[in-house]
Amino acid sequence: MSFPWAKHYQPTSEFGKYMDSRLPLPRFIYGALGAGYPTPKNLNYFYNFGVLAGVALVIQIITGVVLGMHYAANTGIAFDSVEHIMRDVNSGWMIRYMHAVGASFFFAVVYVHIFRGLYYGSYKPPREVLWLLGLVIFLLMMATAFMGYVLVWGQMSFWGATVITNLFSAVPIVGEAIHTWLLGGFAPDNATLNRFFSLHYLLPFIIFGVIILHVWALHIPGSNNPTGVDVKGPQDTVPFHPYYTAKDFFGLGVYLTLFSVFVFFLPNALGEVDNYVPANPLSTPTHIVPEWYLLPFYAILKAFTTDFLLVKAKLWGVIAMLAAIVLLFFLPWLDTSPVRSNRYRPLNRIFFWIFVADCLVLGYCGGQLAVEPWVRIGQLAAAYYFAHFLIIIPLIARFEKTLPLPNSISESVLAKYGKPPASGSAGTLGGTAPQPAE
Amino acid sequence: MASETSVSAASGAHGDGLPPEGERRRDFLYVATGAFAAVGAAAVVVPLVNQMNPSADVLALASIDLDLTPIQPGQAIVASWRGKPIFARQLTPQEIATANAVDIKTLRDPQTLAERTKPGNEKWLITLGVCTHLGCVPLGAREGENRGDYGGYYCPCHGSQYDIAGRIRGGPAPKNLEVPTYAFKSPTSVTIG
Numbered sequence: 265m266s267f268p269w270a271k272h273y274q275p276t277s278e279f280g281k282y283m284d285s286r287l288p289l290p291r292f293i294y295g296a297l298g299a300g301y302p303t304p305k306n307l308n309y310f311y312n313f314g315v316l317a318g319v320a321l322v323i324q325i326i327t328g329v330v331l332g333m334h335y336a337a338n339t340g341i342a343f344d345s346v347e348h349i350m351r352d353v354n355s356g357w358m359i360r361y362m363h364a365v366g367a368s369f370f371f372a373v374v375y376v377h378i379f380r381g382l383y384y385g386s387y388k389p390p391r392e393v394l395w396l397l398g399l400v401i402f403l404l405m406m407a408t409a410f411m412g413y414v415l416v417w418g419q420m421s422f423w424g425a426t427v428i429t430n431l432f433s434a435v436p437i438v439g440e441a442i443h444t445w446l447l448g449g450f451a452p453d454n455a456t457l458n459r460f461f462s463l464h465y466l467l468p469f470i471i472f473g474v475i476i477l478h479v480w481a482l483h484i485p486g487s488n489n490p491t492g493v494d495v496k497g498p499q500d501t502v503p504f505h506p507y508y509t510a511k512d513f514f515g516l517g518v519y520l521t522l523f524s525v526f527v528f529f530l531p532n533a534l535g536e537v538d539n540y541v542p543a544n545p546l547s548t549p550t551h552i553v554p555e556w557y558l559l560p561f562y563a564i565l566k567a568f569t570t571d572f573l574l575v576k577a578k579l580w581g582v583i584a585m586l587a588a589i590v591l592l593f594f595l596p597w598l599d600t601s602p603v604r605s606n607r608y609r610p611l612n613r614i615f616f617w618i619f620v621a622d623c624l625v626l627g628y629c630g631g632q633l634a635v636e637p638w639v640r641i642g643q644l645a646a647a648y649y650f651a652h653f654l655i656i657i658p659l660i661a662r663f664e665k666t667l668p669l670p671n672s673i674s675e676s677v678l679a680k681y682g683k684p685p686a687s688g689s690a691g692t693l694g695g696t697a698p699q700p701a702e
Numbered sequence: 703m704a705s706e707t708s709v710s711a712a713s714g715a716h717g718d719g720l721p722p723e724g725e726r727r728r729d730f731l732y733v734a735t736g737a738f739a740a741v742g743a744a745a746v747v748v749p750l751v752n753q754m755n756p757s758a759d760v761l762a763l764a765s766i767d768l769d770l771t772p773i774q775p776g777q778a779i780v781a782s783w784r785g786k787p788i789f790a791r792q793l794t795p796q797e798i799a800t801a802n803a804v805d806i807k808t809l810r811d812p813q814t815l816a817e818r819t820k821p822g823n824e825k826w827l828i829t830l831g832v833c834t835h836l837g838c839v840p841l842g843a844r845e846g847e848n849r850g851d852y853g854g855y856y857c858p859c860h861g862s863q864y865d866i867a868g869r870i871r872g873g874p875a876p877k878n879l880e881v882p883t884y885a886f887k888s889p890t891s892v893t894i895g
Contacts, residue, residue: 423838427837433837448757547839548841548857634873
C-alpha cells in the first residue's frame with residue numbers, strides 16, 4: 265500500500281493502545297492522511313483539487329440534508345416550498361444558495377482536477393483504475409446535479425427534464441418505453457419529481473462510496489506528480505502530514521473565500537433566471553440551456569442537424585454526447601506514450617491547450633441559440649473533440665520526440681533551485697535553511 | 703442411498719466419499735440453490751422496476767373535447783391533453799395549397815397533408831405541440847411567435863423547423879409533429895384521445 269520507508273503508527277496513550285488492538289481507526293488515518301503516508305515532495309497547488317472536491321461533496325450533503333427538511337416533492341407545492349426556504353426558513357436563503365453555488369463549485373473543482381490529471385498524465389499506468397473510478401464519479405455527479413436542478417420545478421427544471429429524458433426516446437424500438445418508464449408518465453409530472461427527489465438524495469452517498477474506492481486506488485501507487493516520474497526513494501517524498509495537510513488547508517481557505525463571495529454576493533450569477541418562473545408544461549422558454557457545467561456536452565448533442573448513414577440526427581446527437589464521455593474511459597489505452605507529464609511532451613502540451621480551448625468553445629456554443637454561426641462553430645468544435653482523442657492523441661504518442669526525463673523527483677526539484685543534485689550541501693541558500701524532515 | 707454408498711466406496715482415492723468426476727449430489731444442490739435464488743431475485747426485481755411505469759391514475763387520463771369554433775382561418779390554439787400541449791390550427795386555402803405543393807419525396811418523414819388530417823376536414827390540422835426531437839413546445843401556435851423558415855412551427859430548443867402541415871423540414875428532429883388519435887364529434891368539435 266505504501267512505500268517501505270513509511271513511518272508506522274505508534275500509539276502513545278494507554279487508550280490508544282487499547283483501541284489499536286480493537287478498532288485501529290487512528291492507525292488507518294495515520295497511514296492514509298497522516299505522517300505514515302509518504303507523498304511526492306513536488307506536488308503543486310493543482311494537487312489540492314481532489315481534497316477540495318471531497319469538501320465540496322460534504323458541503324452538498326450537509327446543506328442538502330438540511331434543505332430536505334423543508335422541501336416538498338410535489339408538483340403543486342415544490343416551487344413554493346423552495347420560495348418558502350428562501351423567505352421563511354431561518355437562514356434558508358443561505359443554505360439554499362450554498363447548495364446551488366456549491367454544485368457549480370463542485371463541478372469547477374472537478375474539472376480542474378480532471379484537466380490536472382490530463383496534463384500530468386495521471387491516467388496512465390499504474391493509475392488507470394483510479395482514472396476510471398474518477399469518471400464514474402463524474403457521471404454520477406452529472407446525474408445527481410441534473411435531478412437536483414429539476415426539484416426546484418421552475419421552467420428550466422421542467423424543460424431540462426423534458427429534454428434530457430427525451431434523449432432516451434432516441435433509442436430504437438424500446439426508446440419510447442424507456443422514456444415513459446423513466447418519467448412514470450407521458451410528460452414530467454408528480455411521479456417524475458418524486459423519483460428524482462428520492463434518487464437525488466441517494467446518489468451523493470453512492471458517490472461517497474465510489475470516492476472511497478477512488479482514494480483507495482490512489483493509495484496503492486500513491487499520487488502522481490508534476491514530473492510524472494515514479495518515486496524512487498525516501499528523498500523523493502515527504503510525509504502527507506504536516507506537509508500536505510497544511511498545503512490543502514491553505515488551498516481550502518482560498519476556496520472557501522471564493523465560495524463565500526459567490527454565496528453572499530453573486531448567488532445567482534451561475535444560474536438561469538428562467539428557473540425563478542414556476543414550471544409551465546404548455547410553454548417552453550425561448551432558450552433552454554443546462555447549467556454551465558453541462559454546456560460542452562449539450563453543444564455536442566446539438567451538433568447533429570441532419571440524418572446520415574441511415575441514422576437519425578436525434579440518435580446521432582445522443583450517441584455523440586454519450587461517446588464524448590465514454591471516450592474518456594479509453595484514454596489510458598489511446599495515449600500509449602510512456603512519458604506521463606506534459607512537462608516533457610512539447611507537442612502534446614500544445615494540443616492539450618488546444619483541447620482546453622476547444623472545450624471552452626463547445627461550452628460557449630452550447631449556451632447559444634441554435635442559429636449560425638454558432639451551429640457551425642459547435643459542429644467543428646465537436647468534431648475536433650473526437651479527433652483529439654481518436655486521432656491526435658494516438659498519433660502524438662507514436663511520433664512525438666519527448667524531452668529527457670529527470671532521474672528522480674528529487675533531482676528535478678533541486679535542479680529547479682540551482683543546486684547540483686549530488687552536492688548535498690545545504691549552504692548555498694543561506695546556510696541555515698531548514699532541512700526536510702528526515 | 704444404497705447406490706450412492708456403493709459409488710463412493712468405488713472411488714476411495716478421494717477420501718471425501720464422492721466420485722472423482724461426473725455430477726455430484728452437491729453440484730446438483732449448488733445449481734438448484736443458485737437457480738432458486740435467481741428466480742426469486744427476478745420475482746422481486748420485476749415489481750421493483752415496474753413500479754416506475756405510469757401508475758393507474760396517470761394511465762386513466764380521460765380524453766378531452768375541443769371546441770374549434772373560436773379558431774379563425776390562419777389561427778391556432780393550444781390545449782392540454784395528457785399533460786402535453788395540443789395545437790389545433792385552421793389552415794387557410796393558400797396554406798393548404800402550399801402544403802400540397804411540396805413533393806413529399808423530399809421530406810424526411812414523407813406524409814401528405816391529407817394523411818395528417820381527417821377526410822373532408824383538411825383545413826383542421828390537429829397535432830401534439832411536442833417537438834419530436836427532445837420534447838420542447840415549438841413556437842408558432844400563438845400570435846406573433848417565430849414560425850421558422852417554412853411558416854409552420856419553430857422549436858427554440860435546437861432549431862427544428864416544421865412546415866404549415868407540421869412536417870419536419872429542418873433541424874435535428876426525426877419526425878413530423880405527432881397527430882393524436884381524434885374524431886370529429888360535430889363539424890366544429892373534436893374528441894381527442
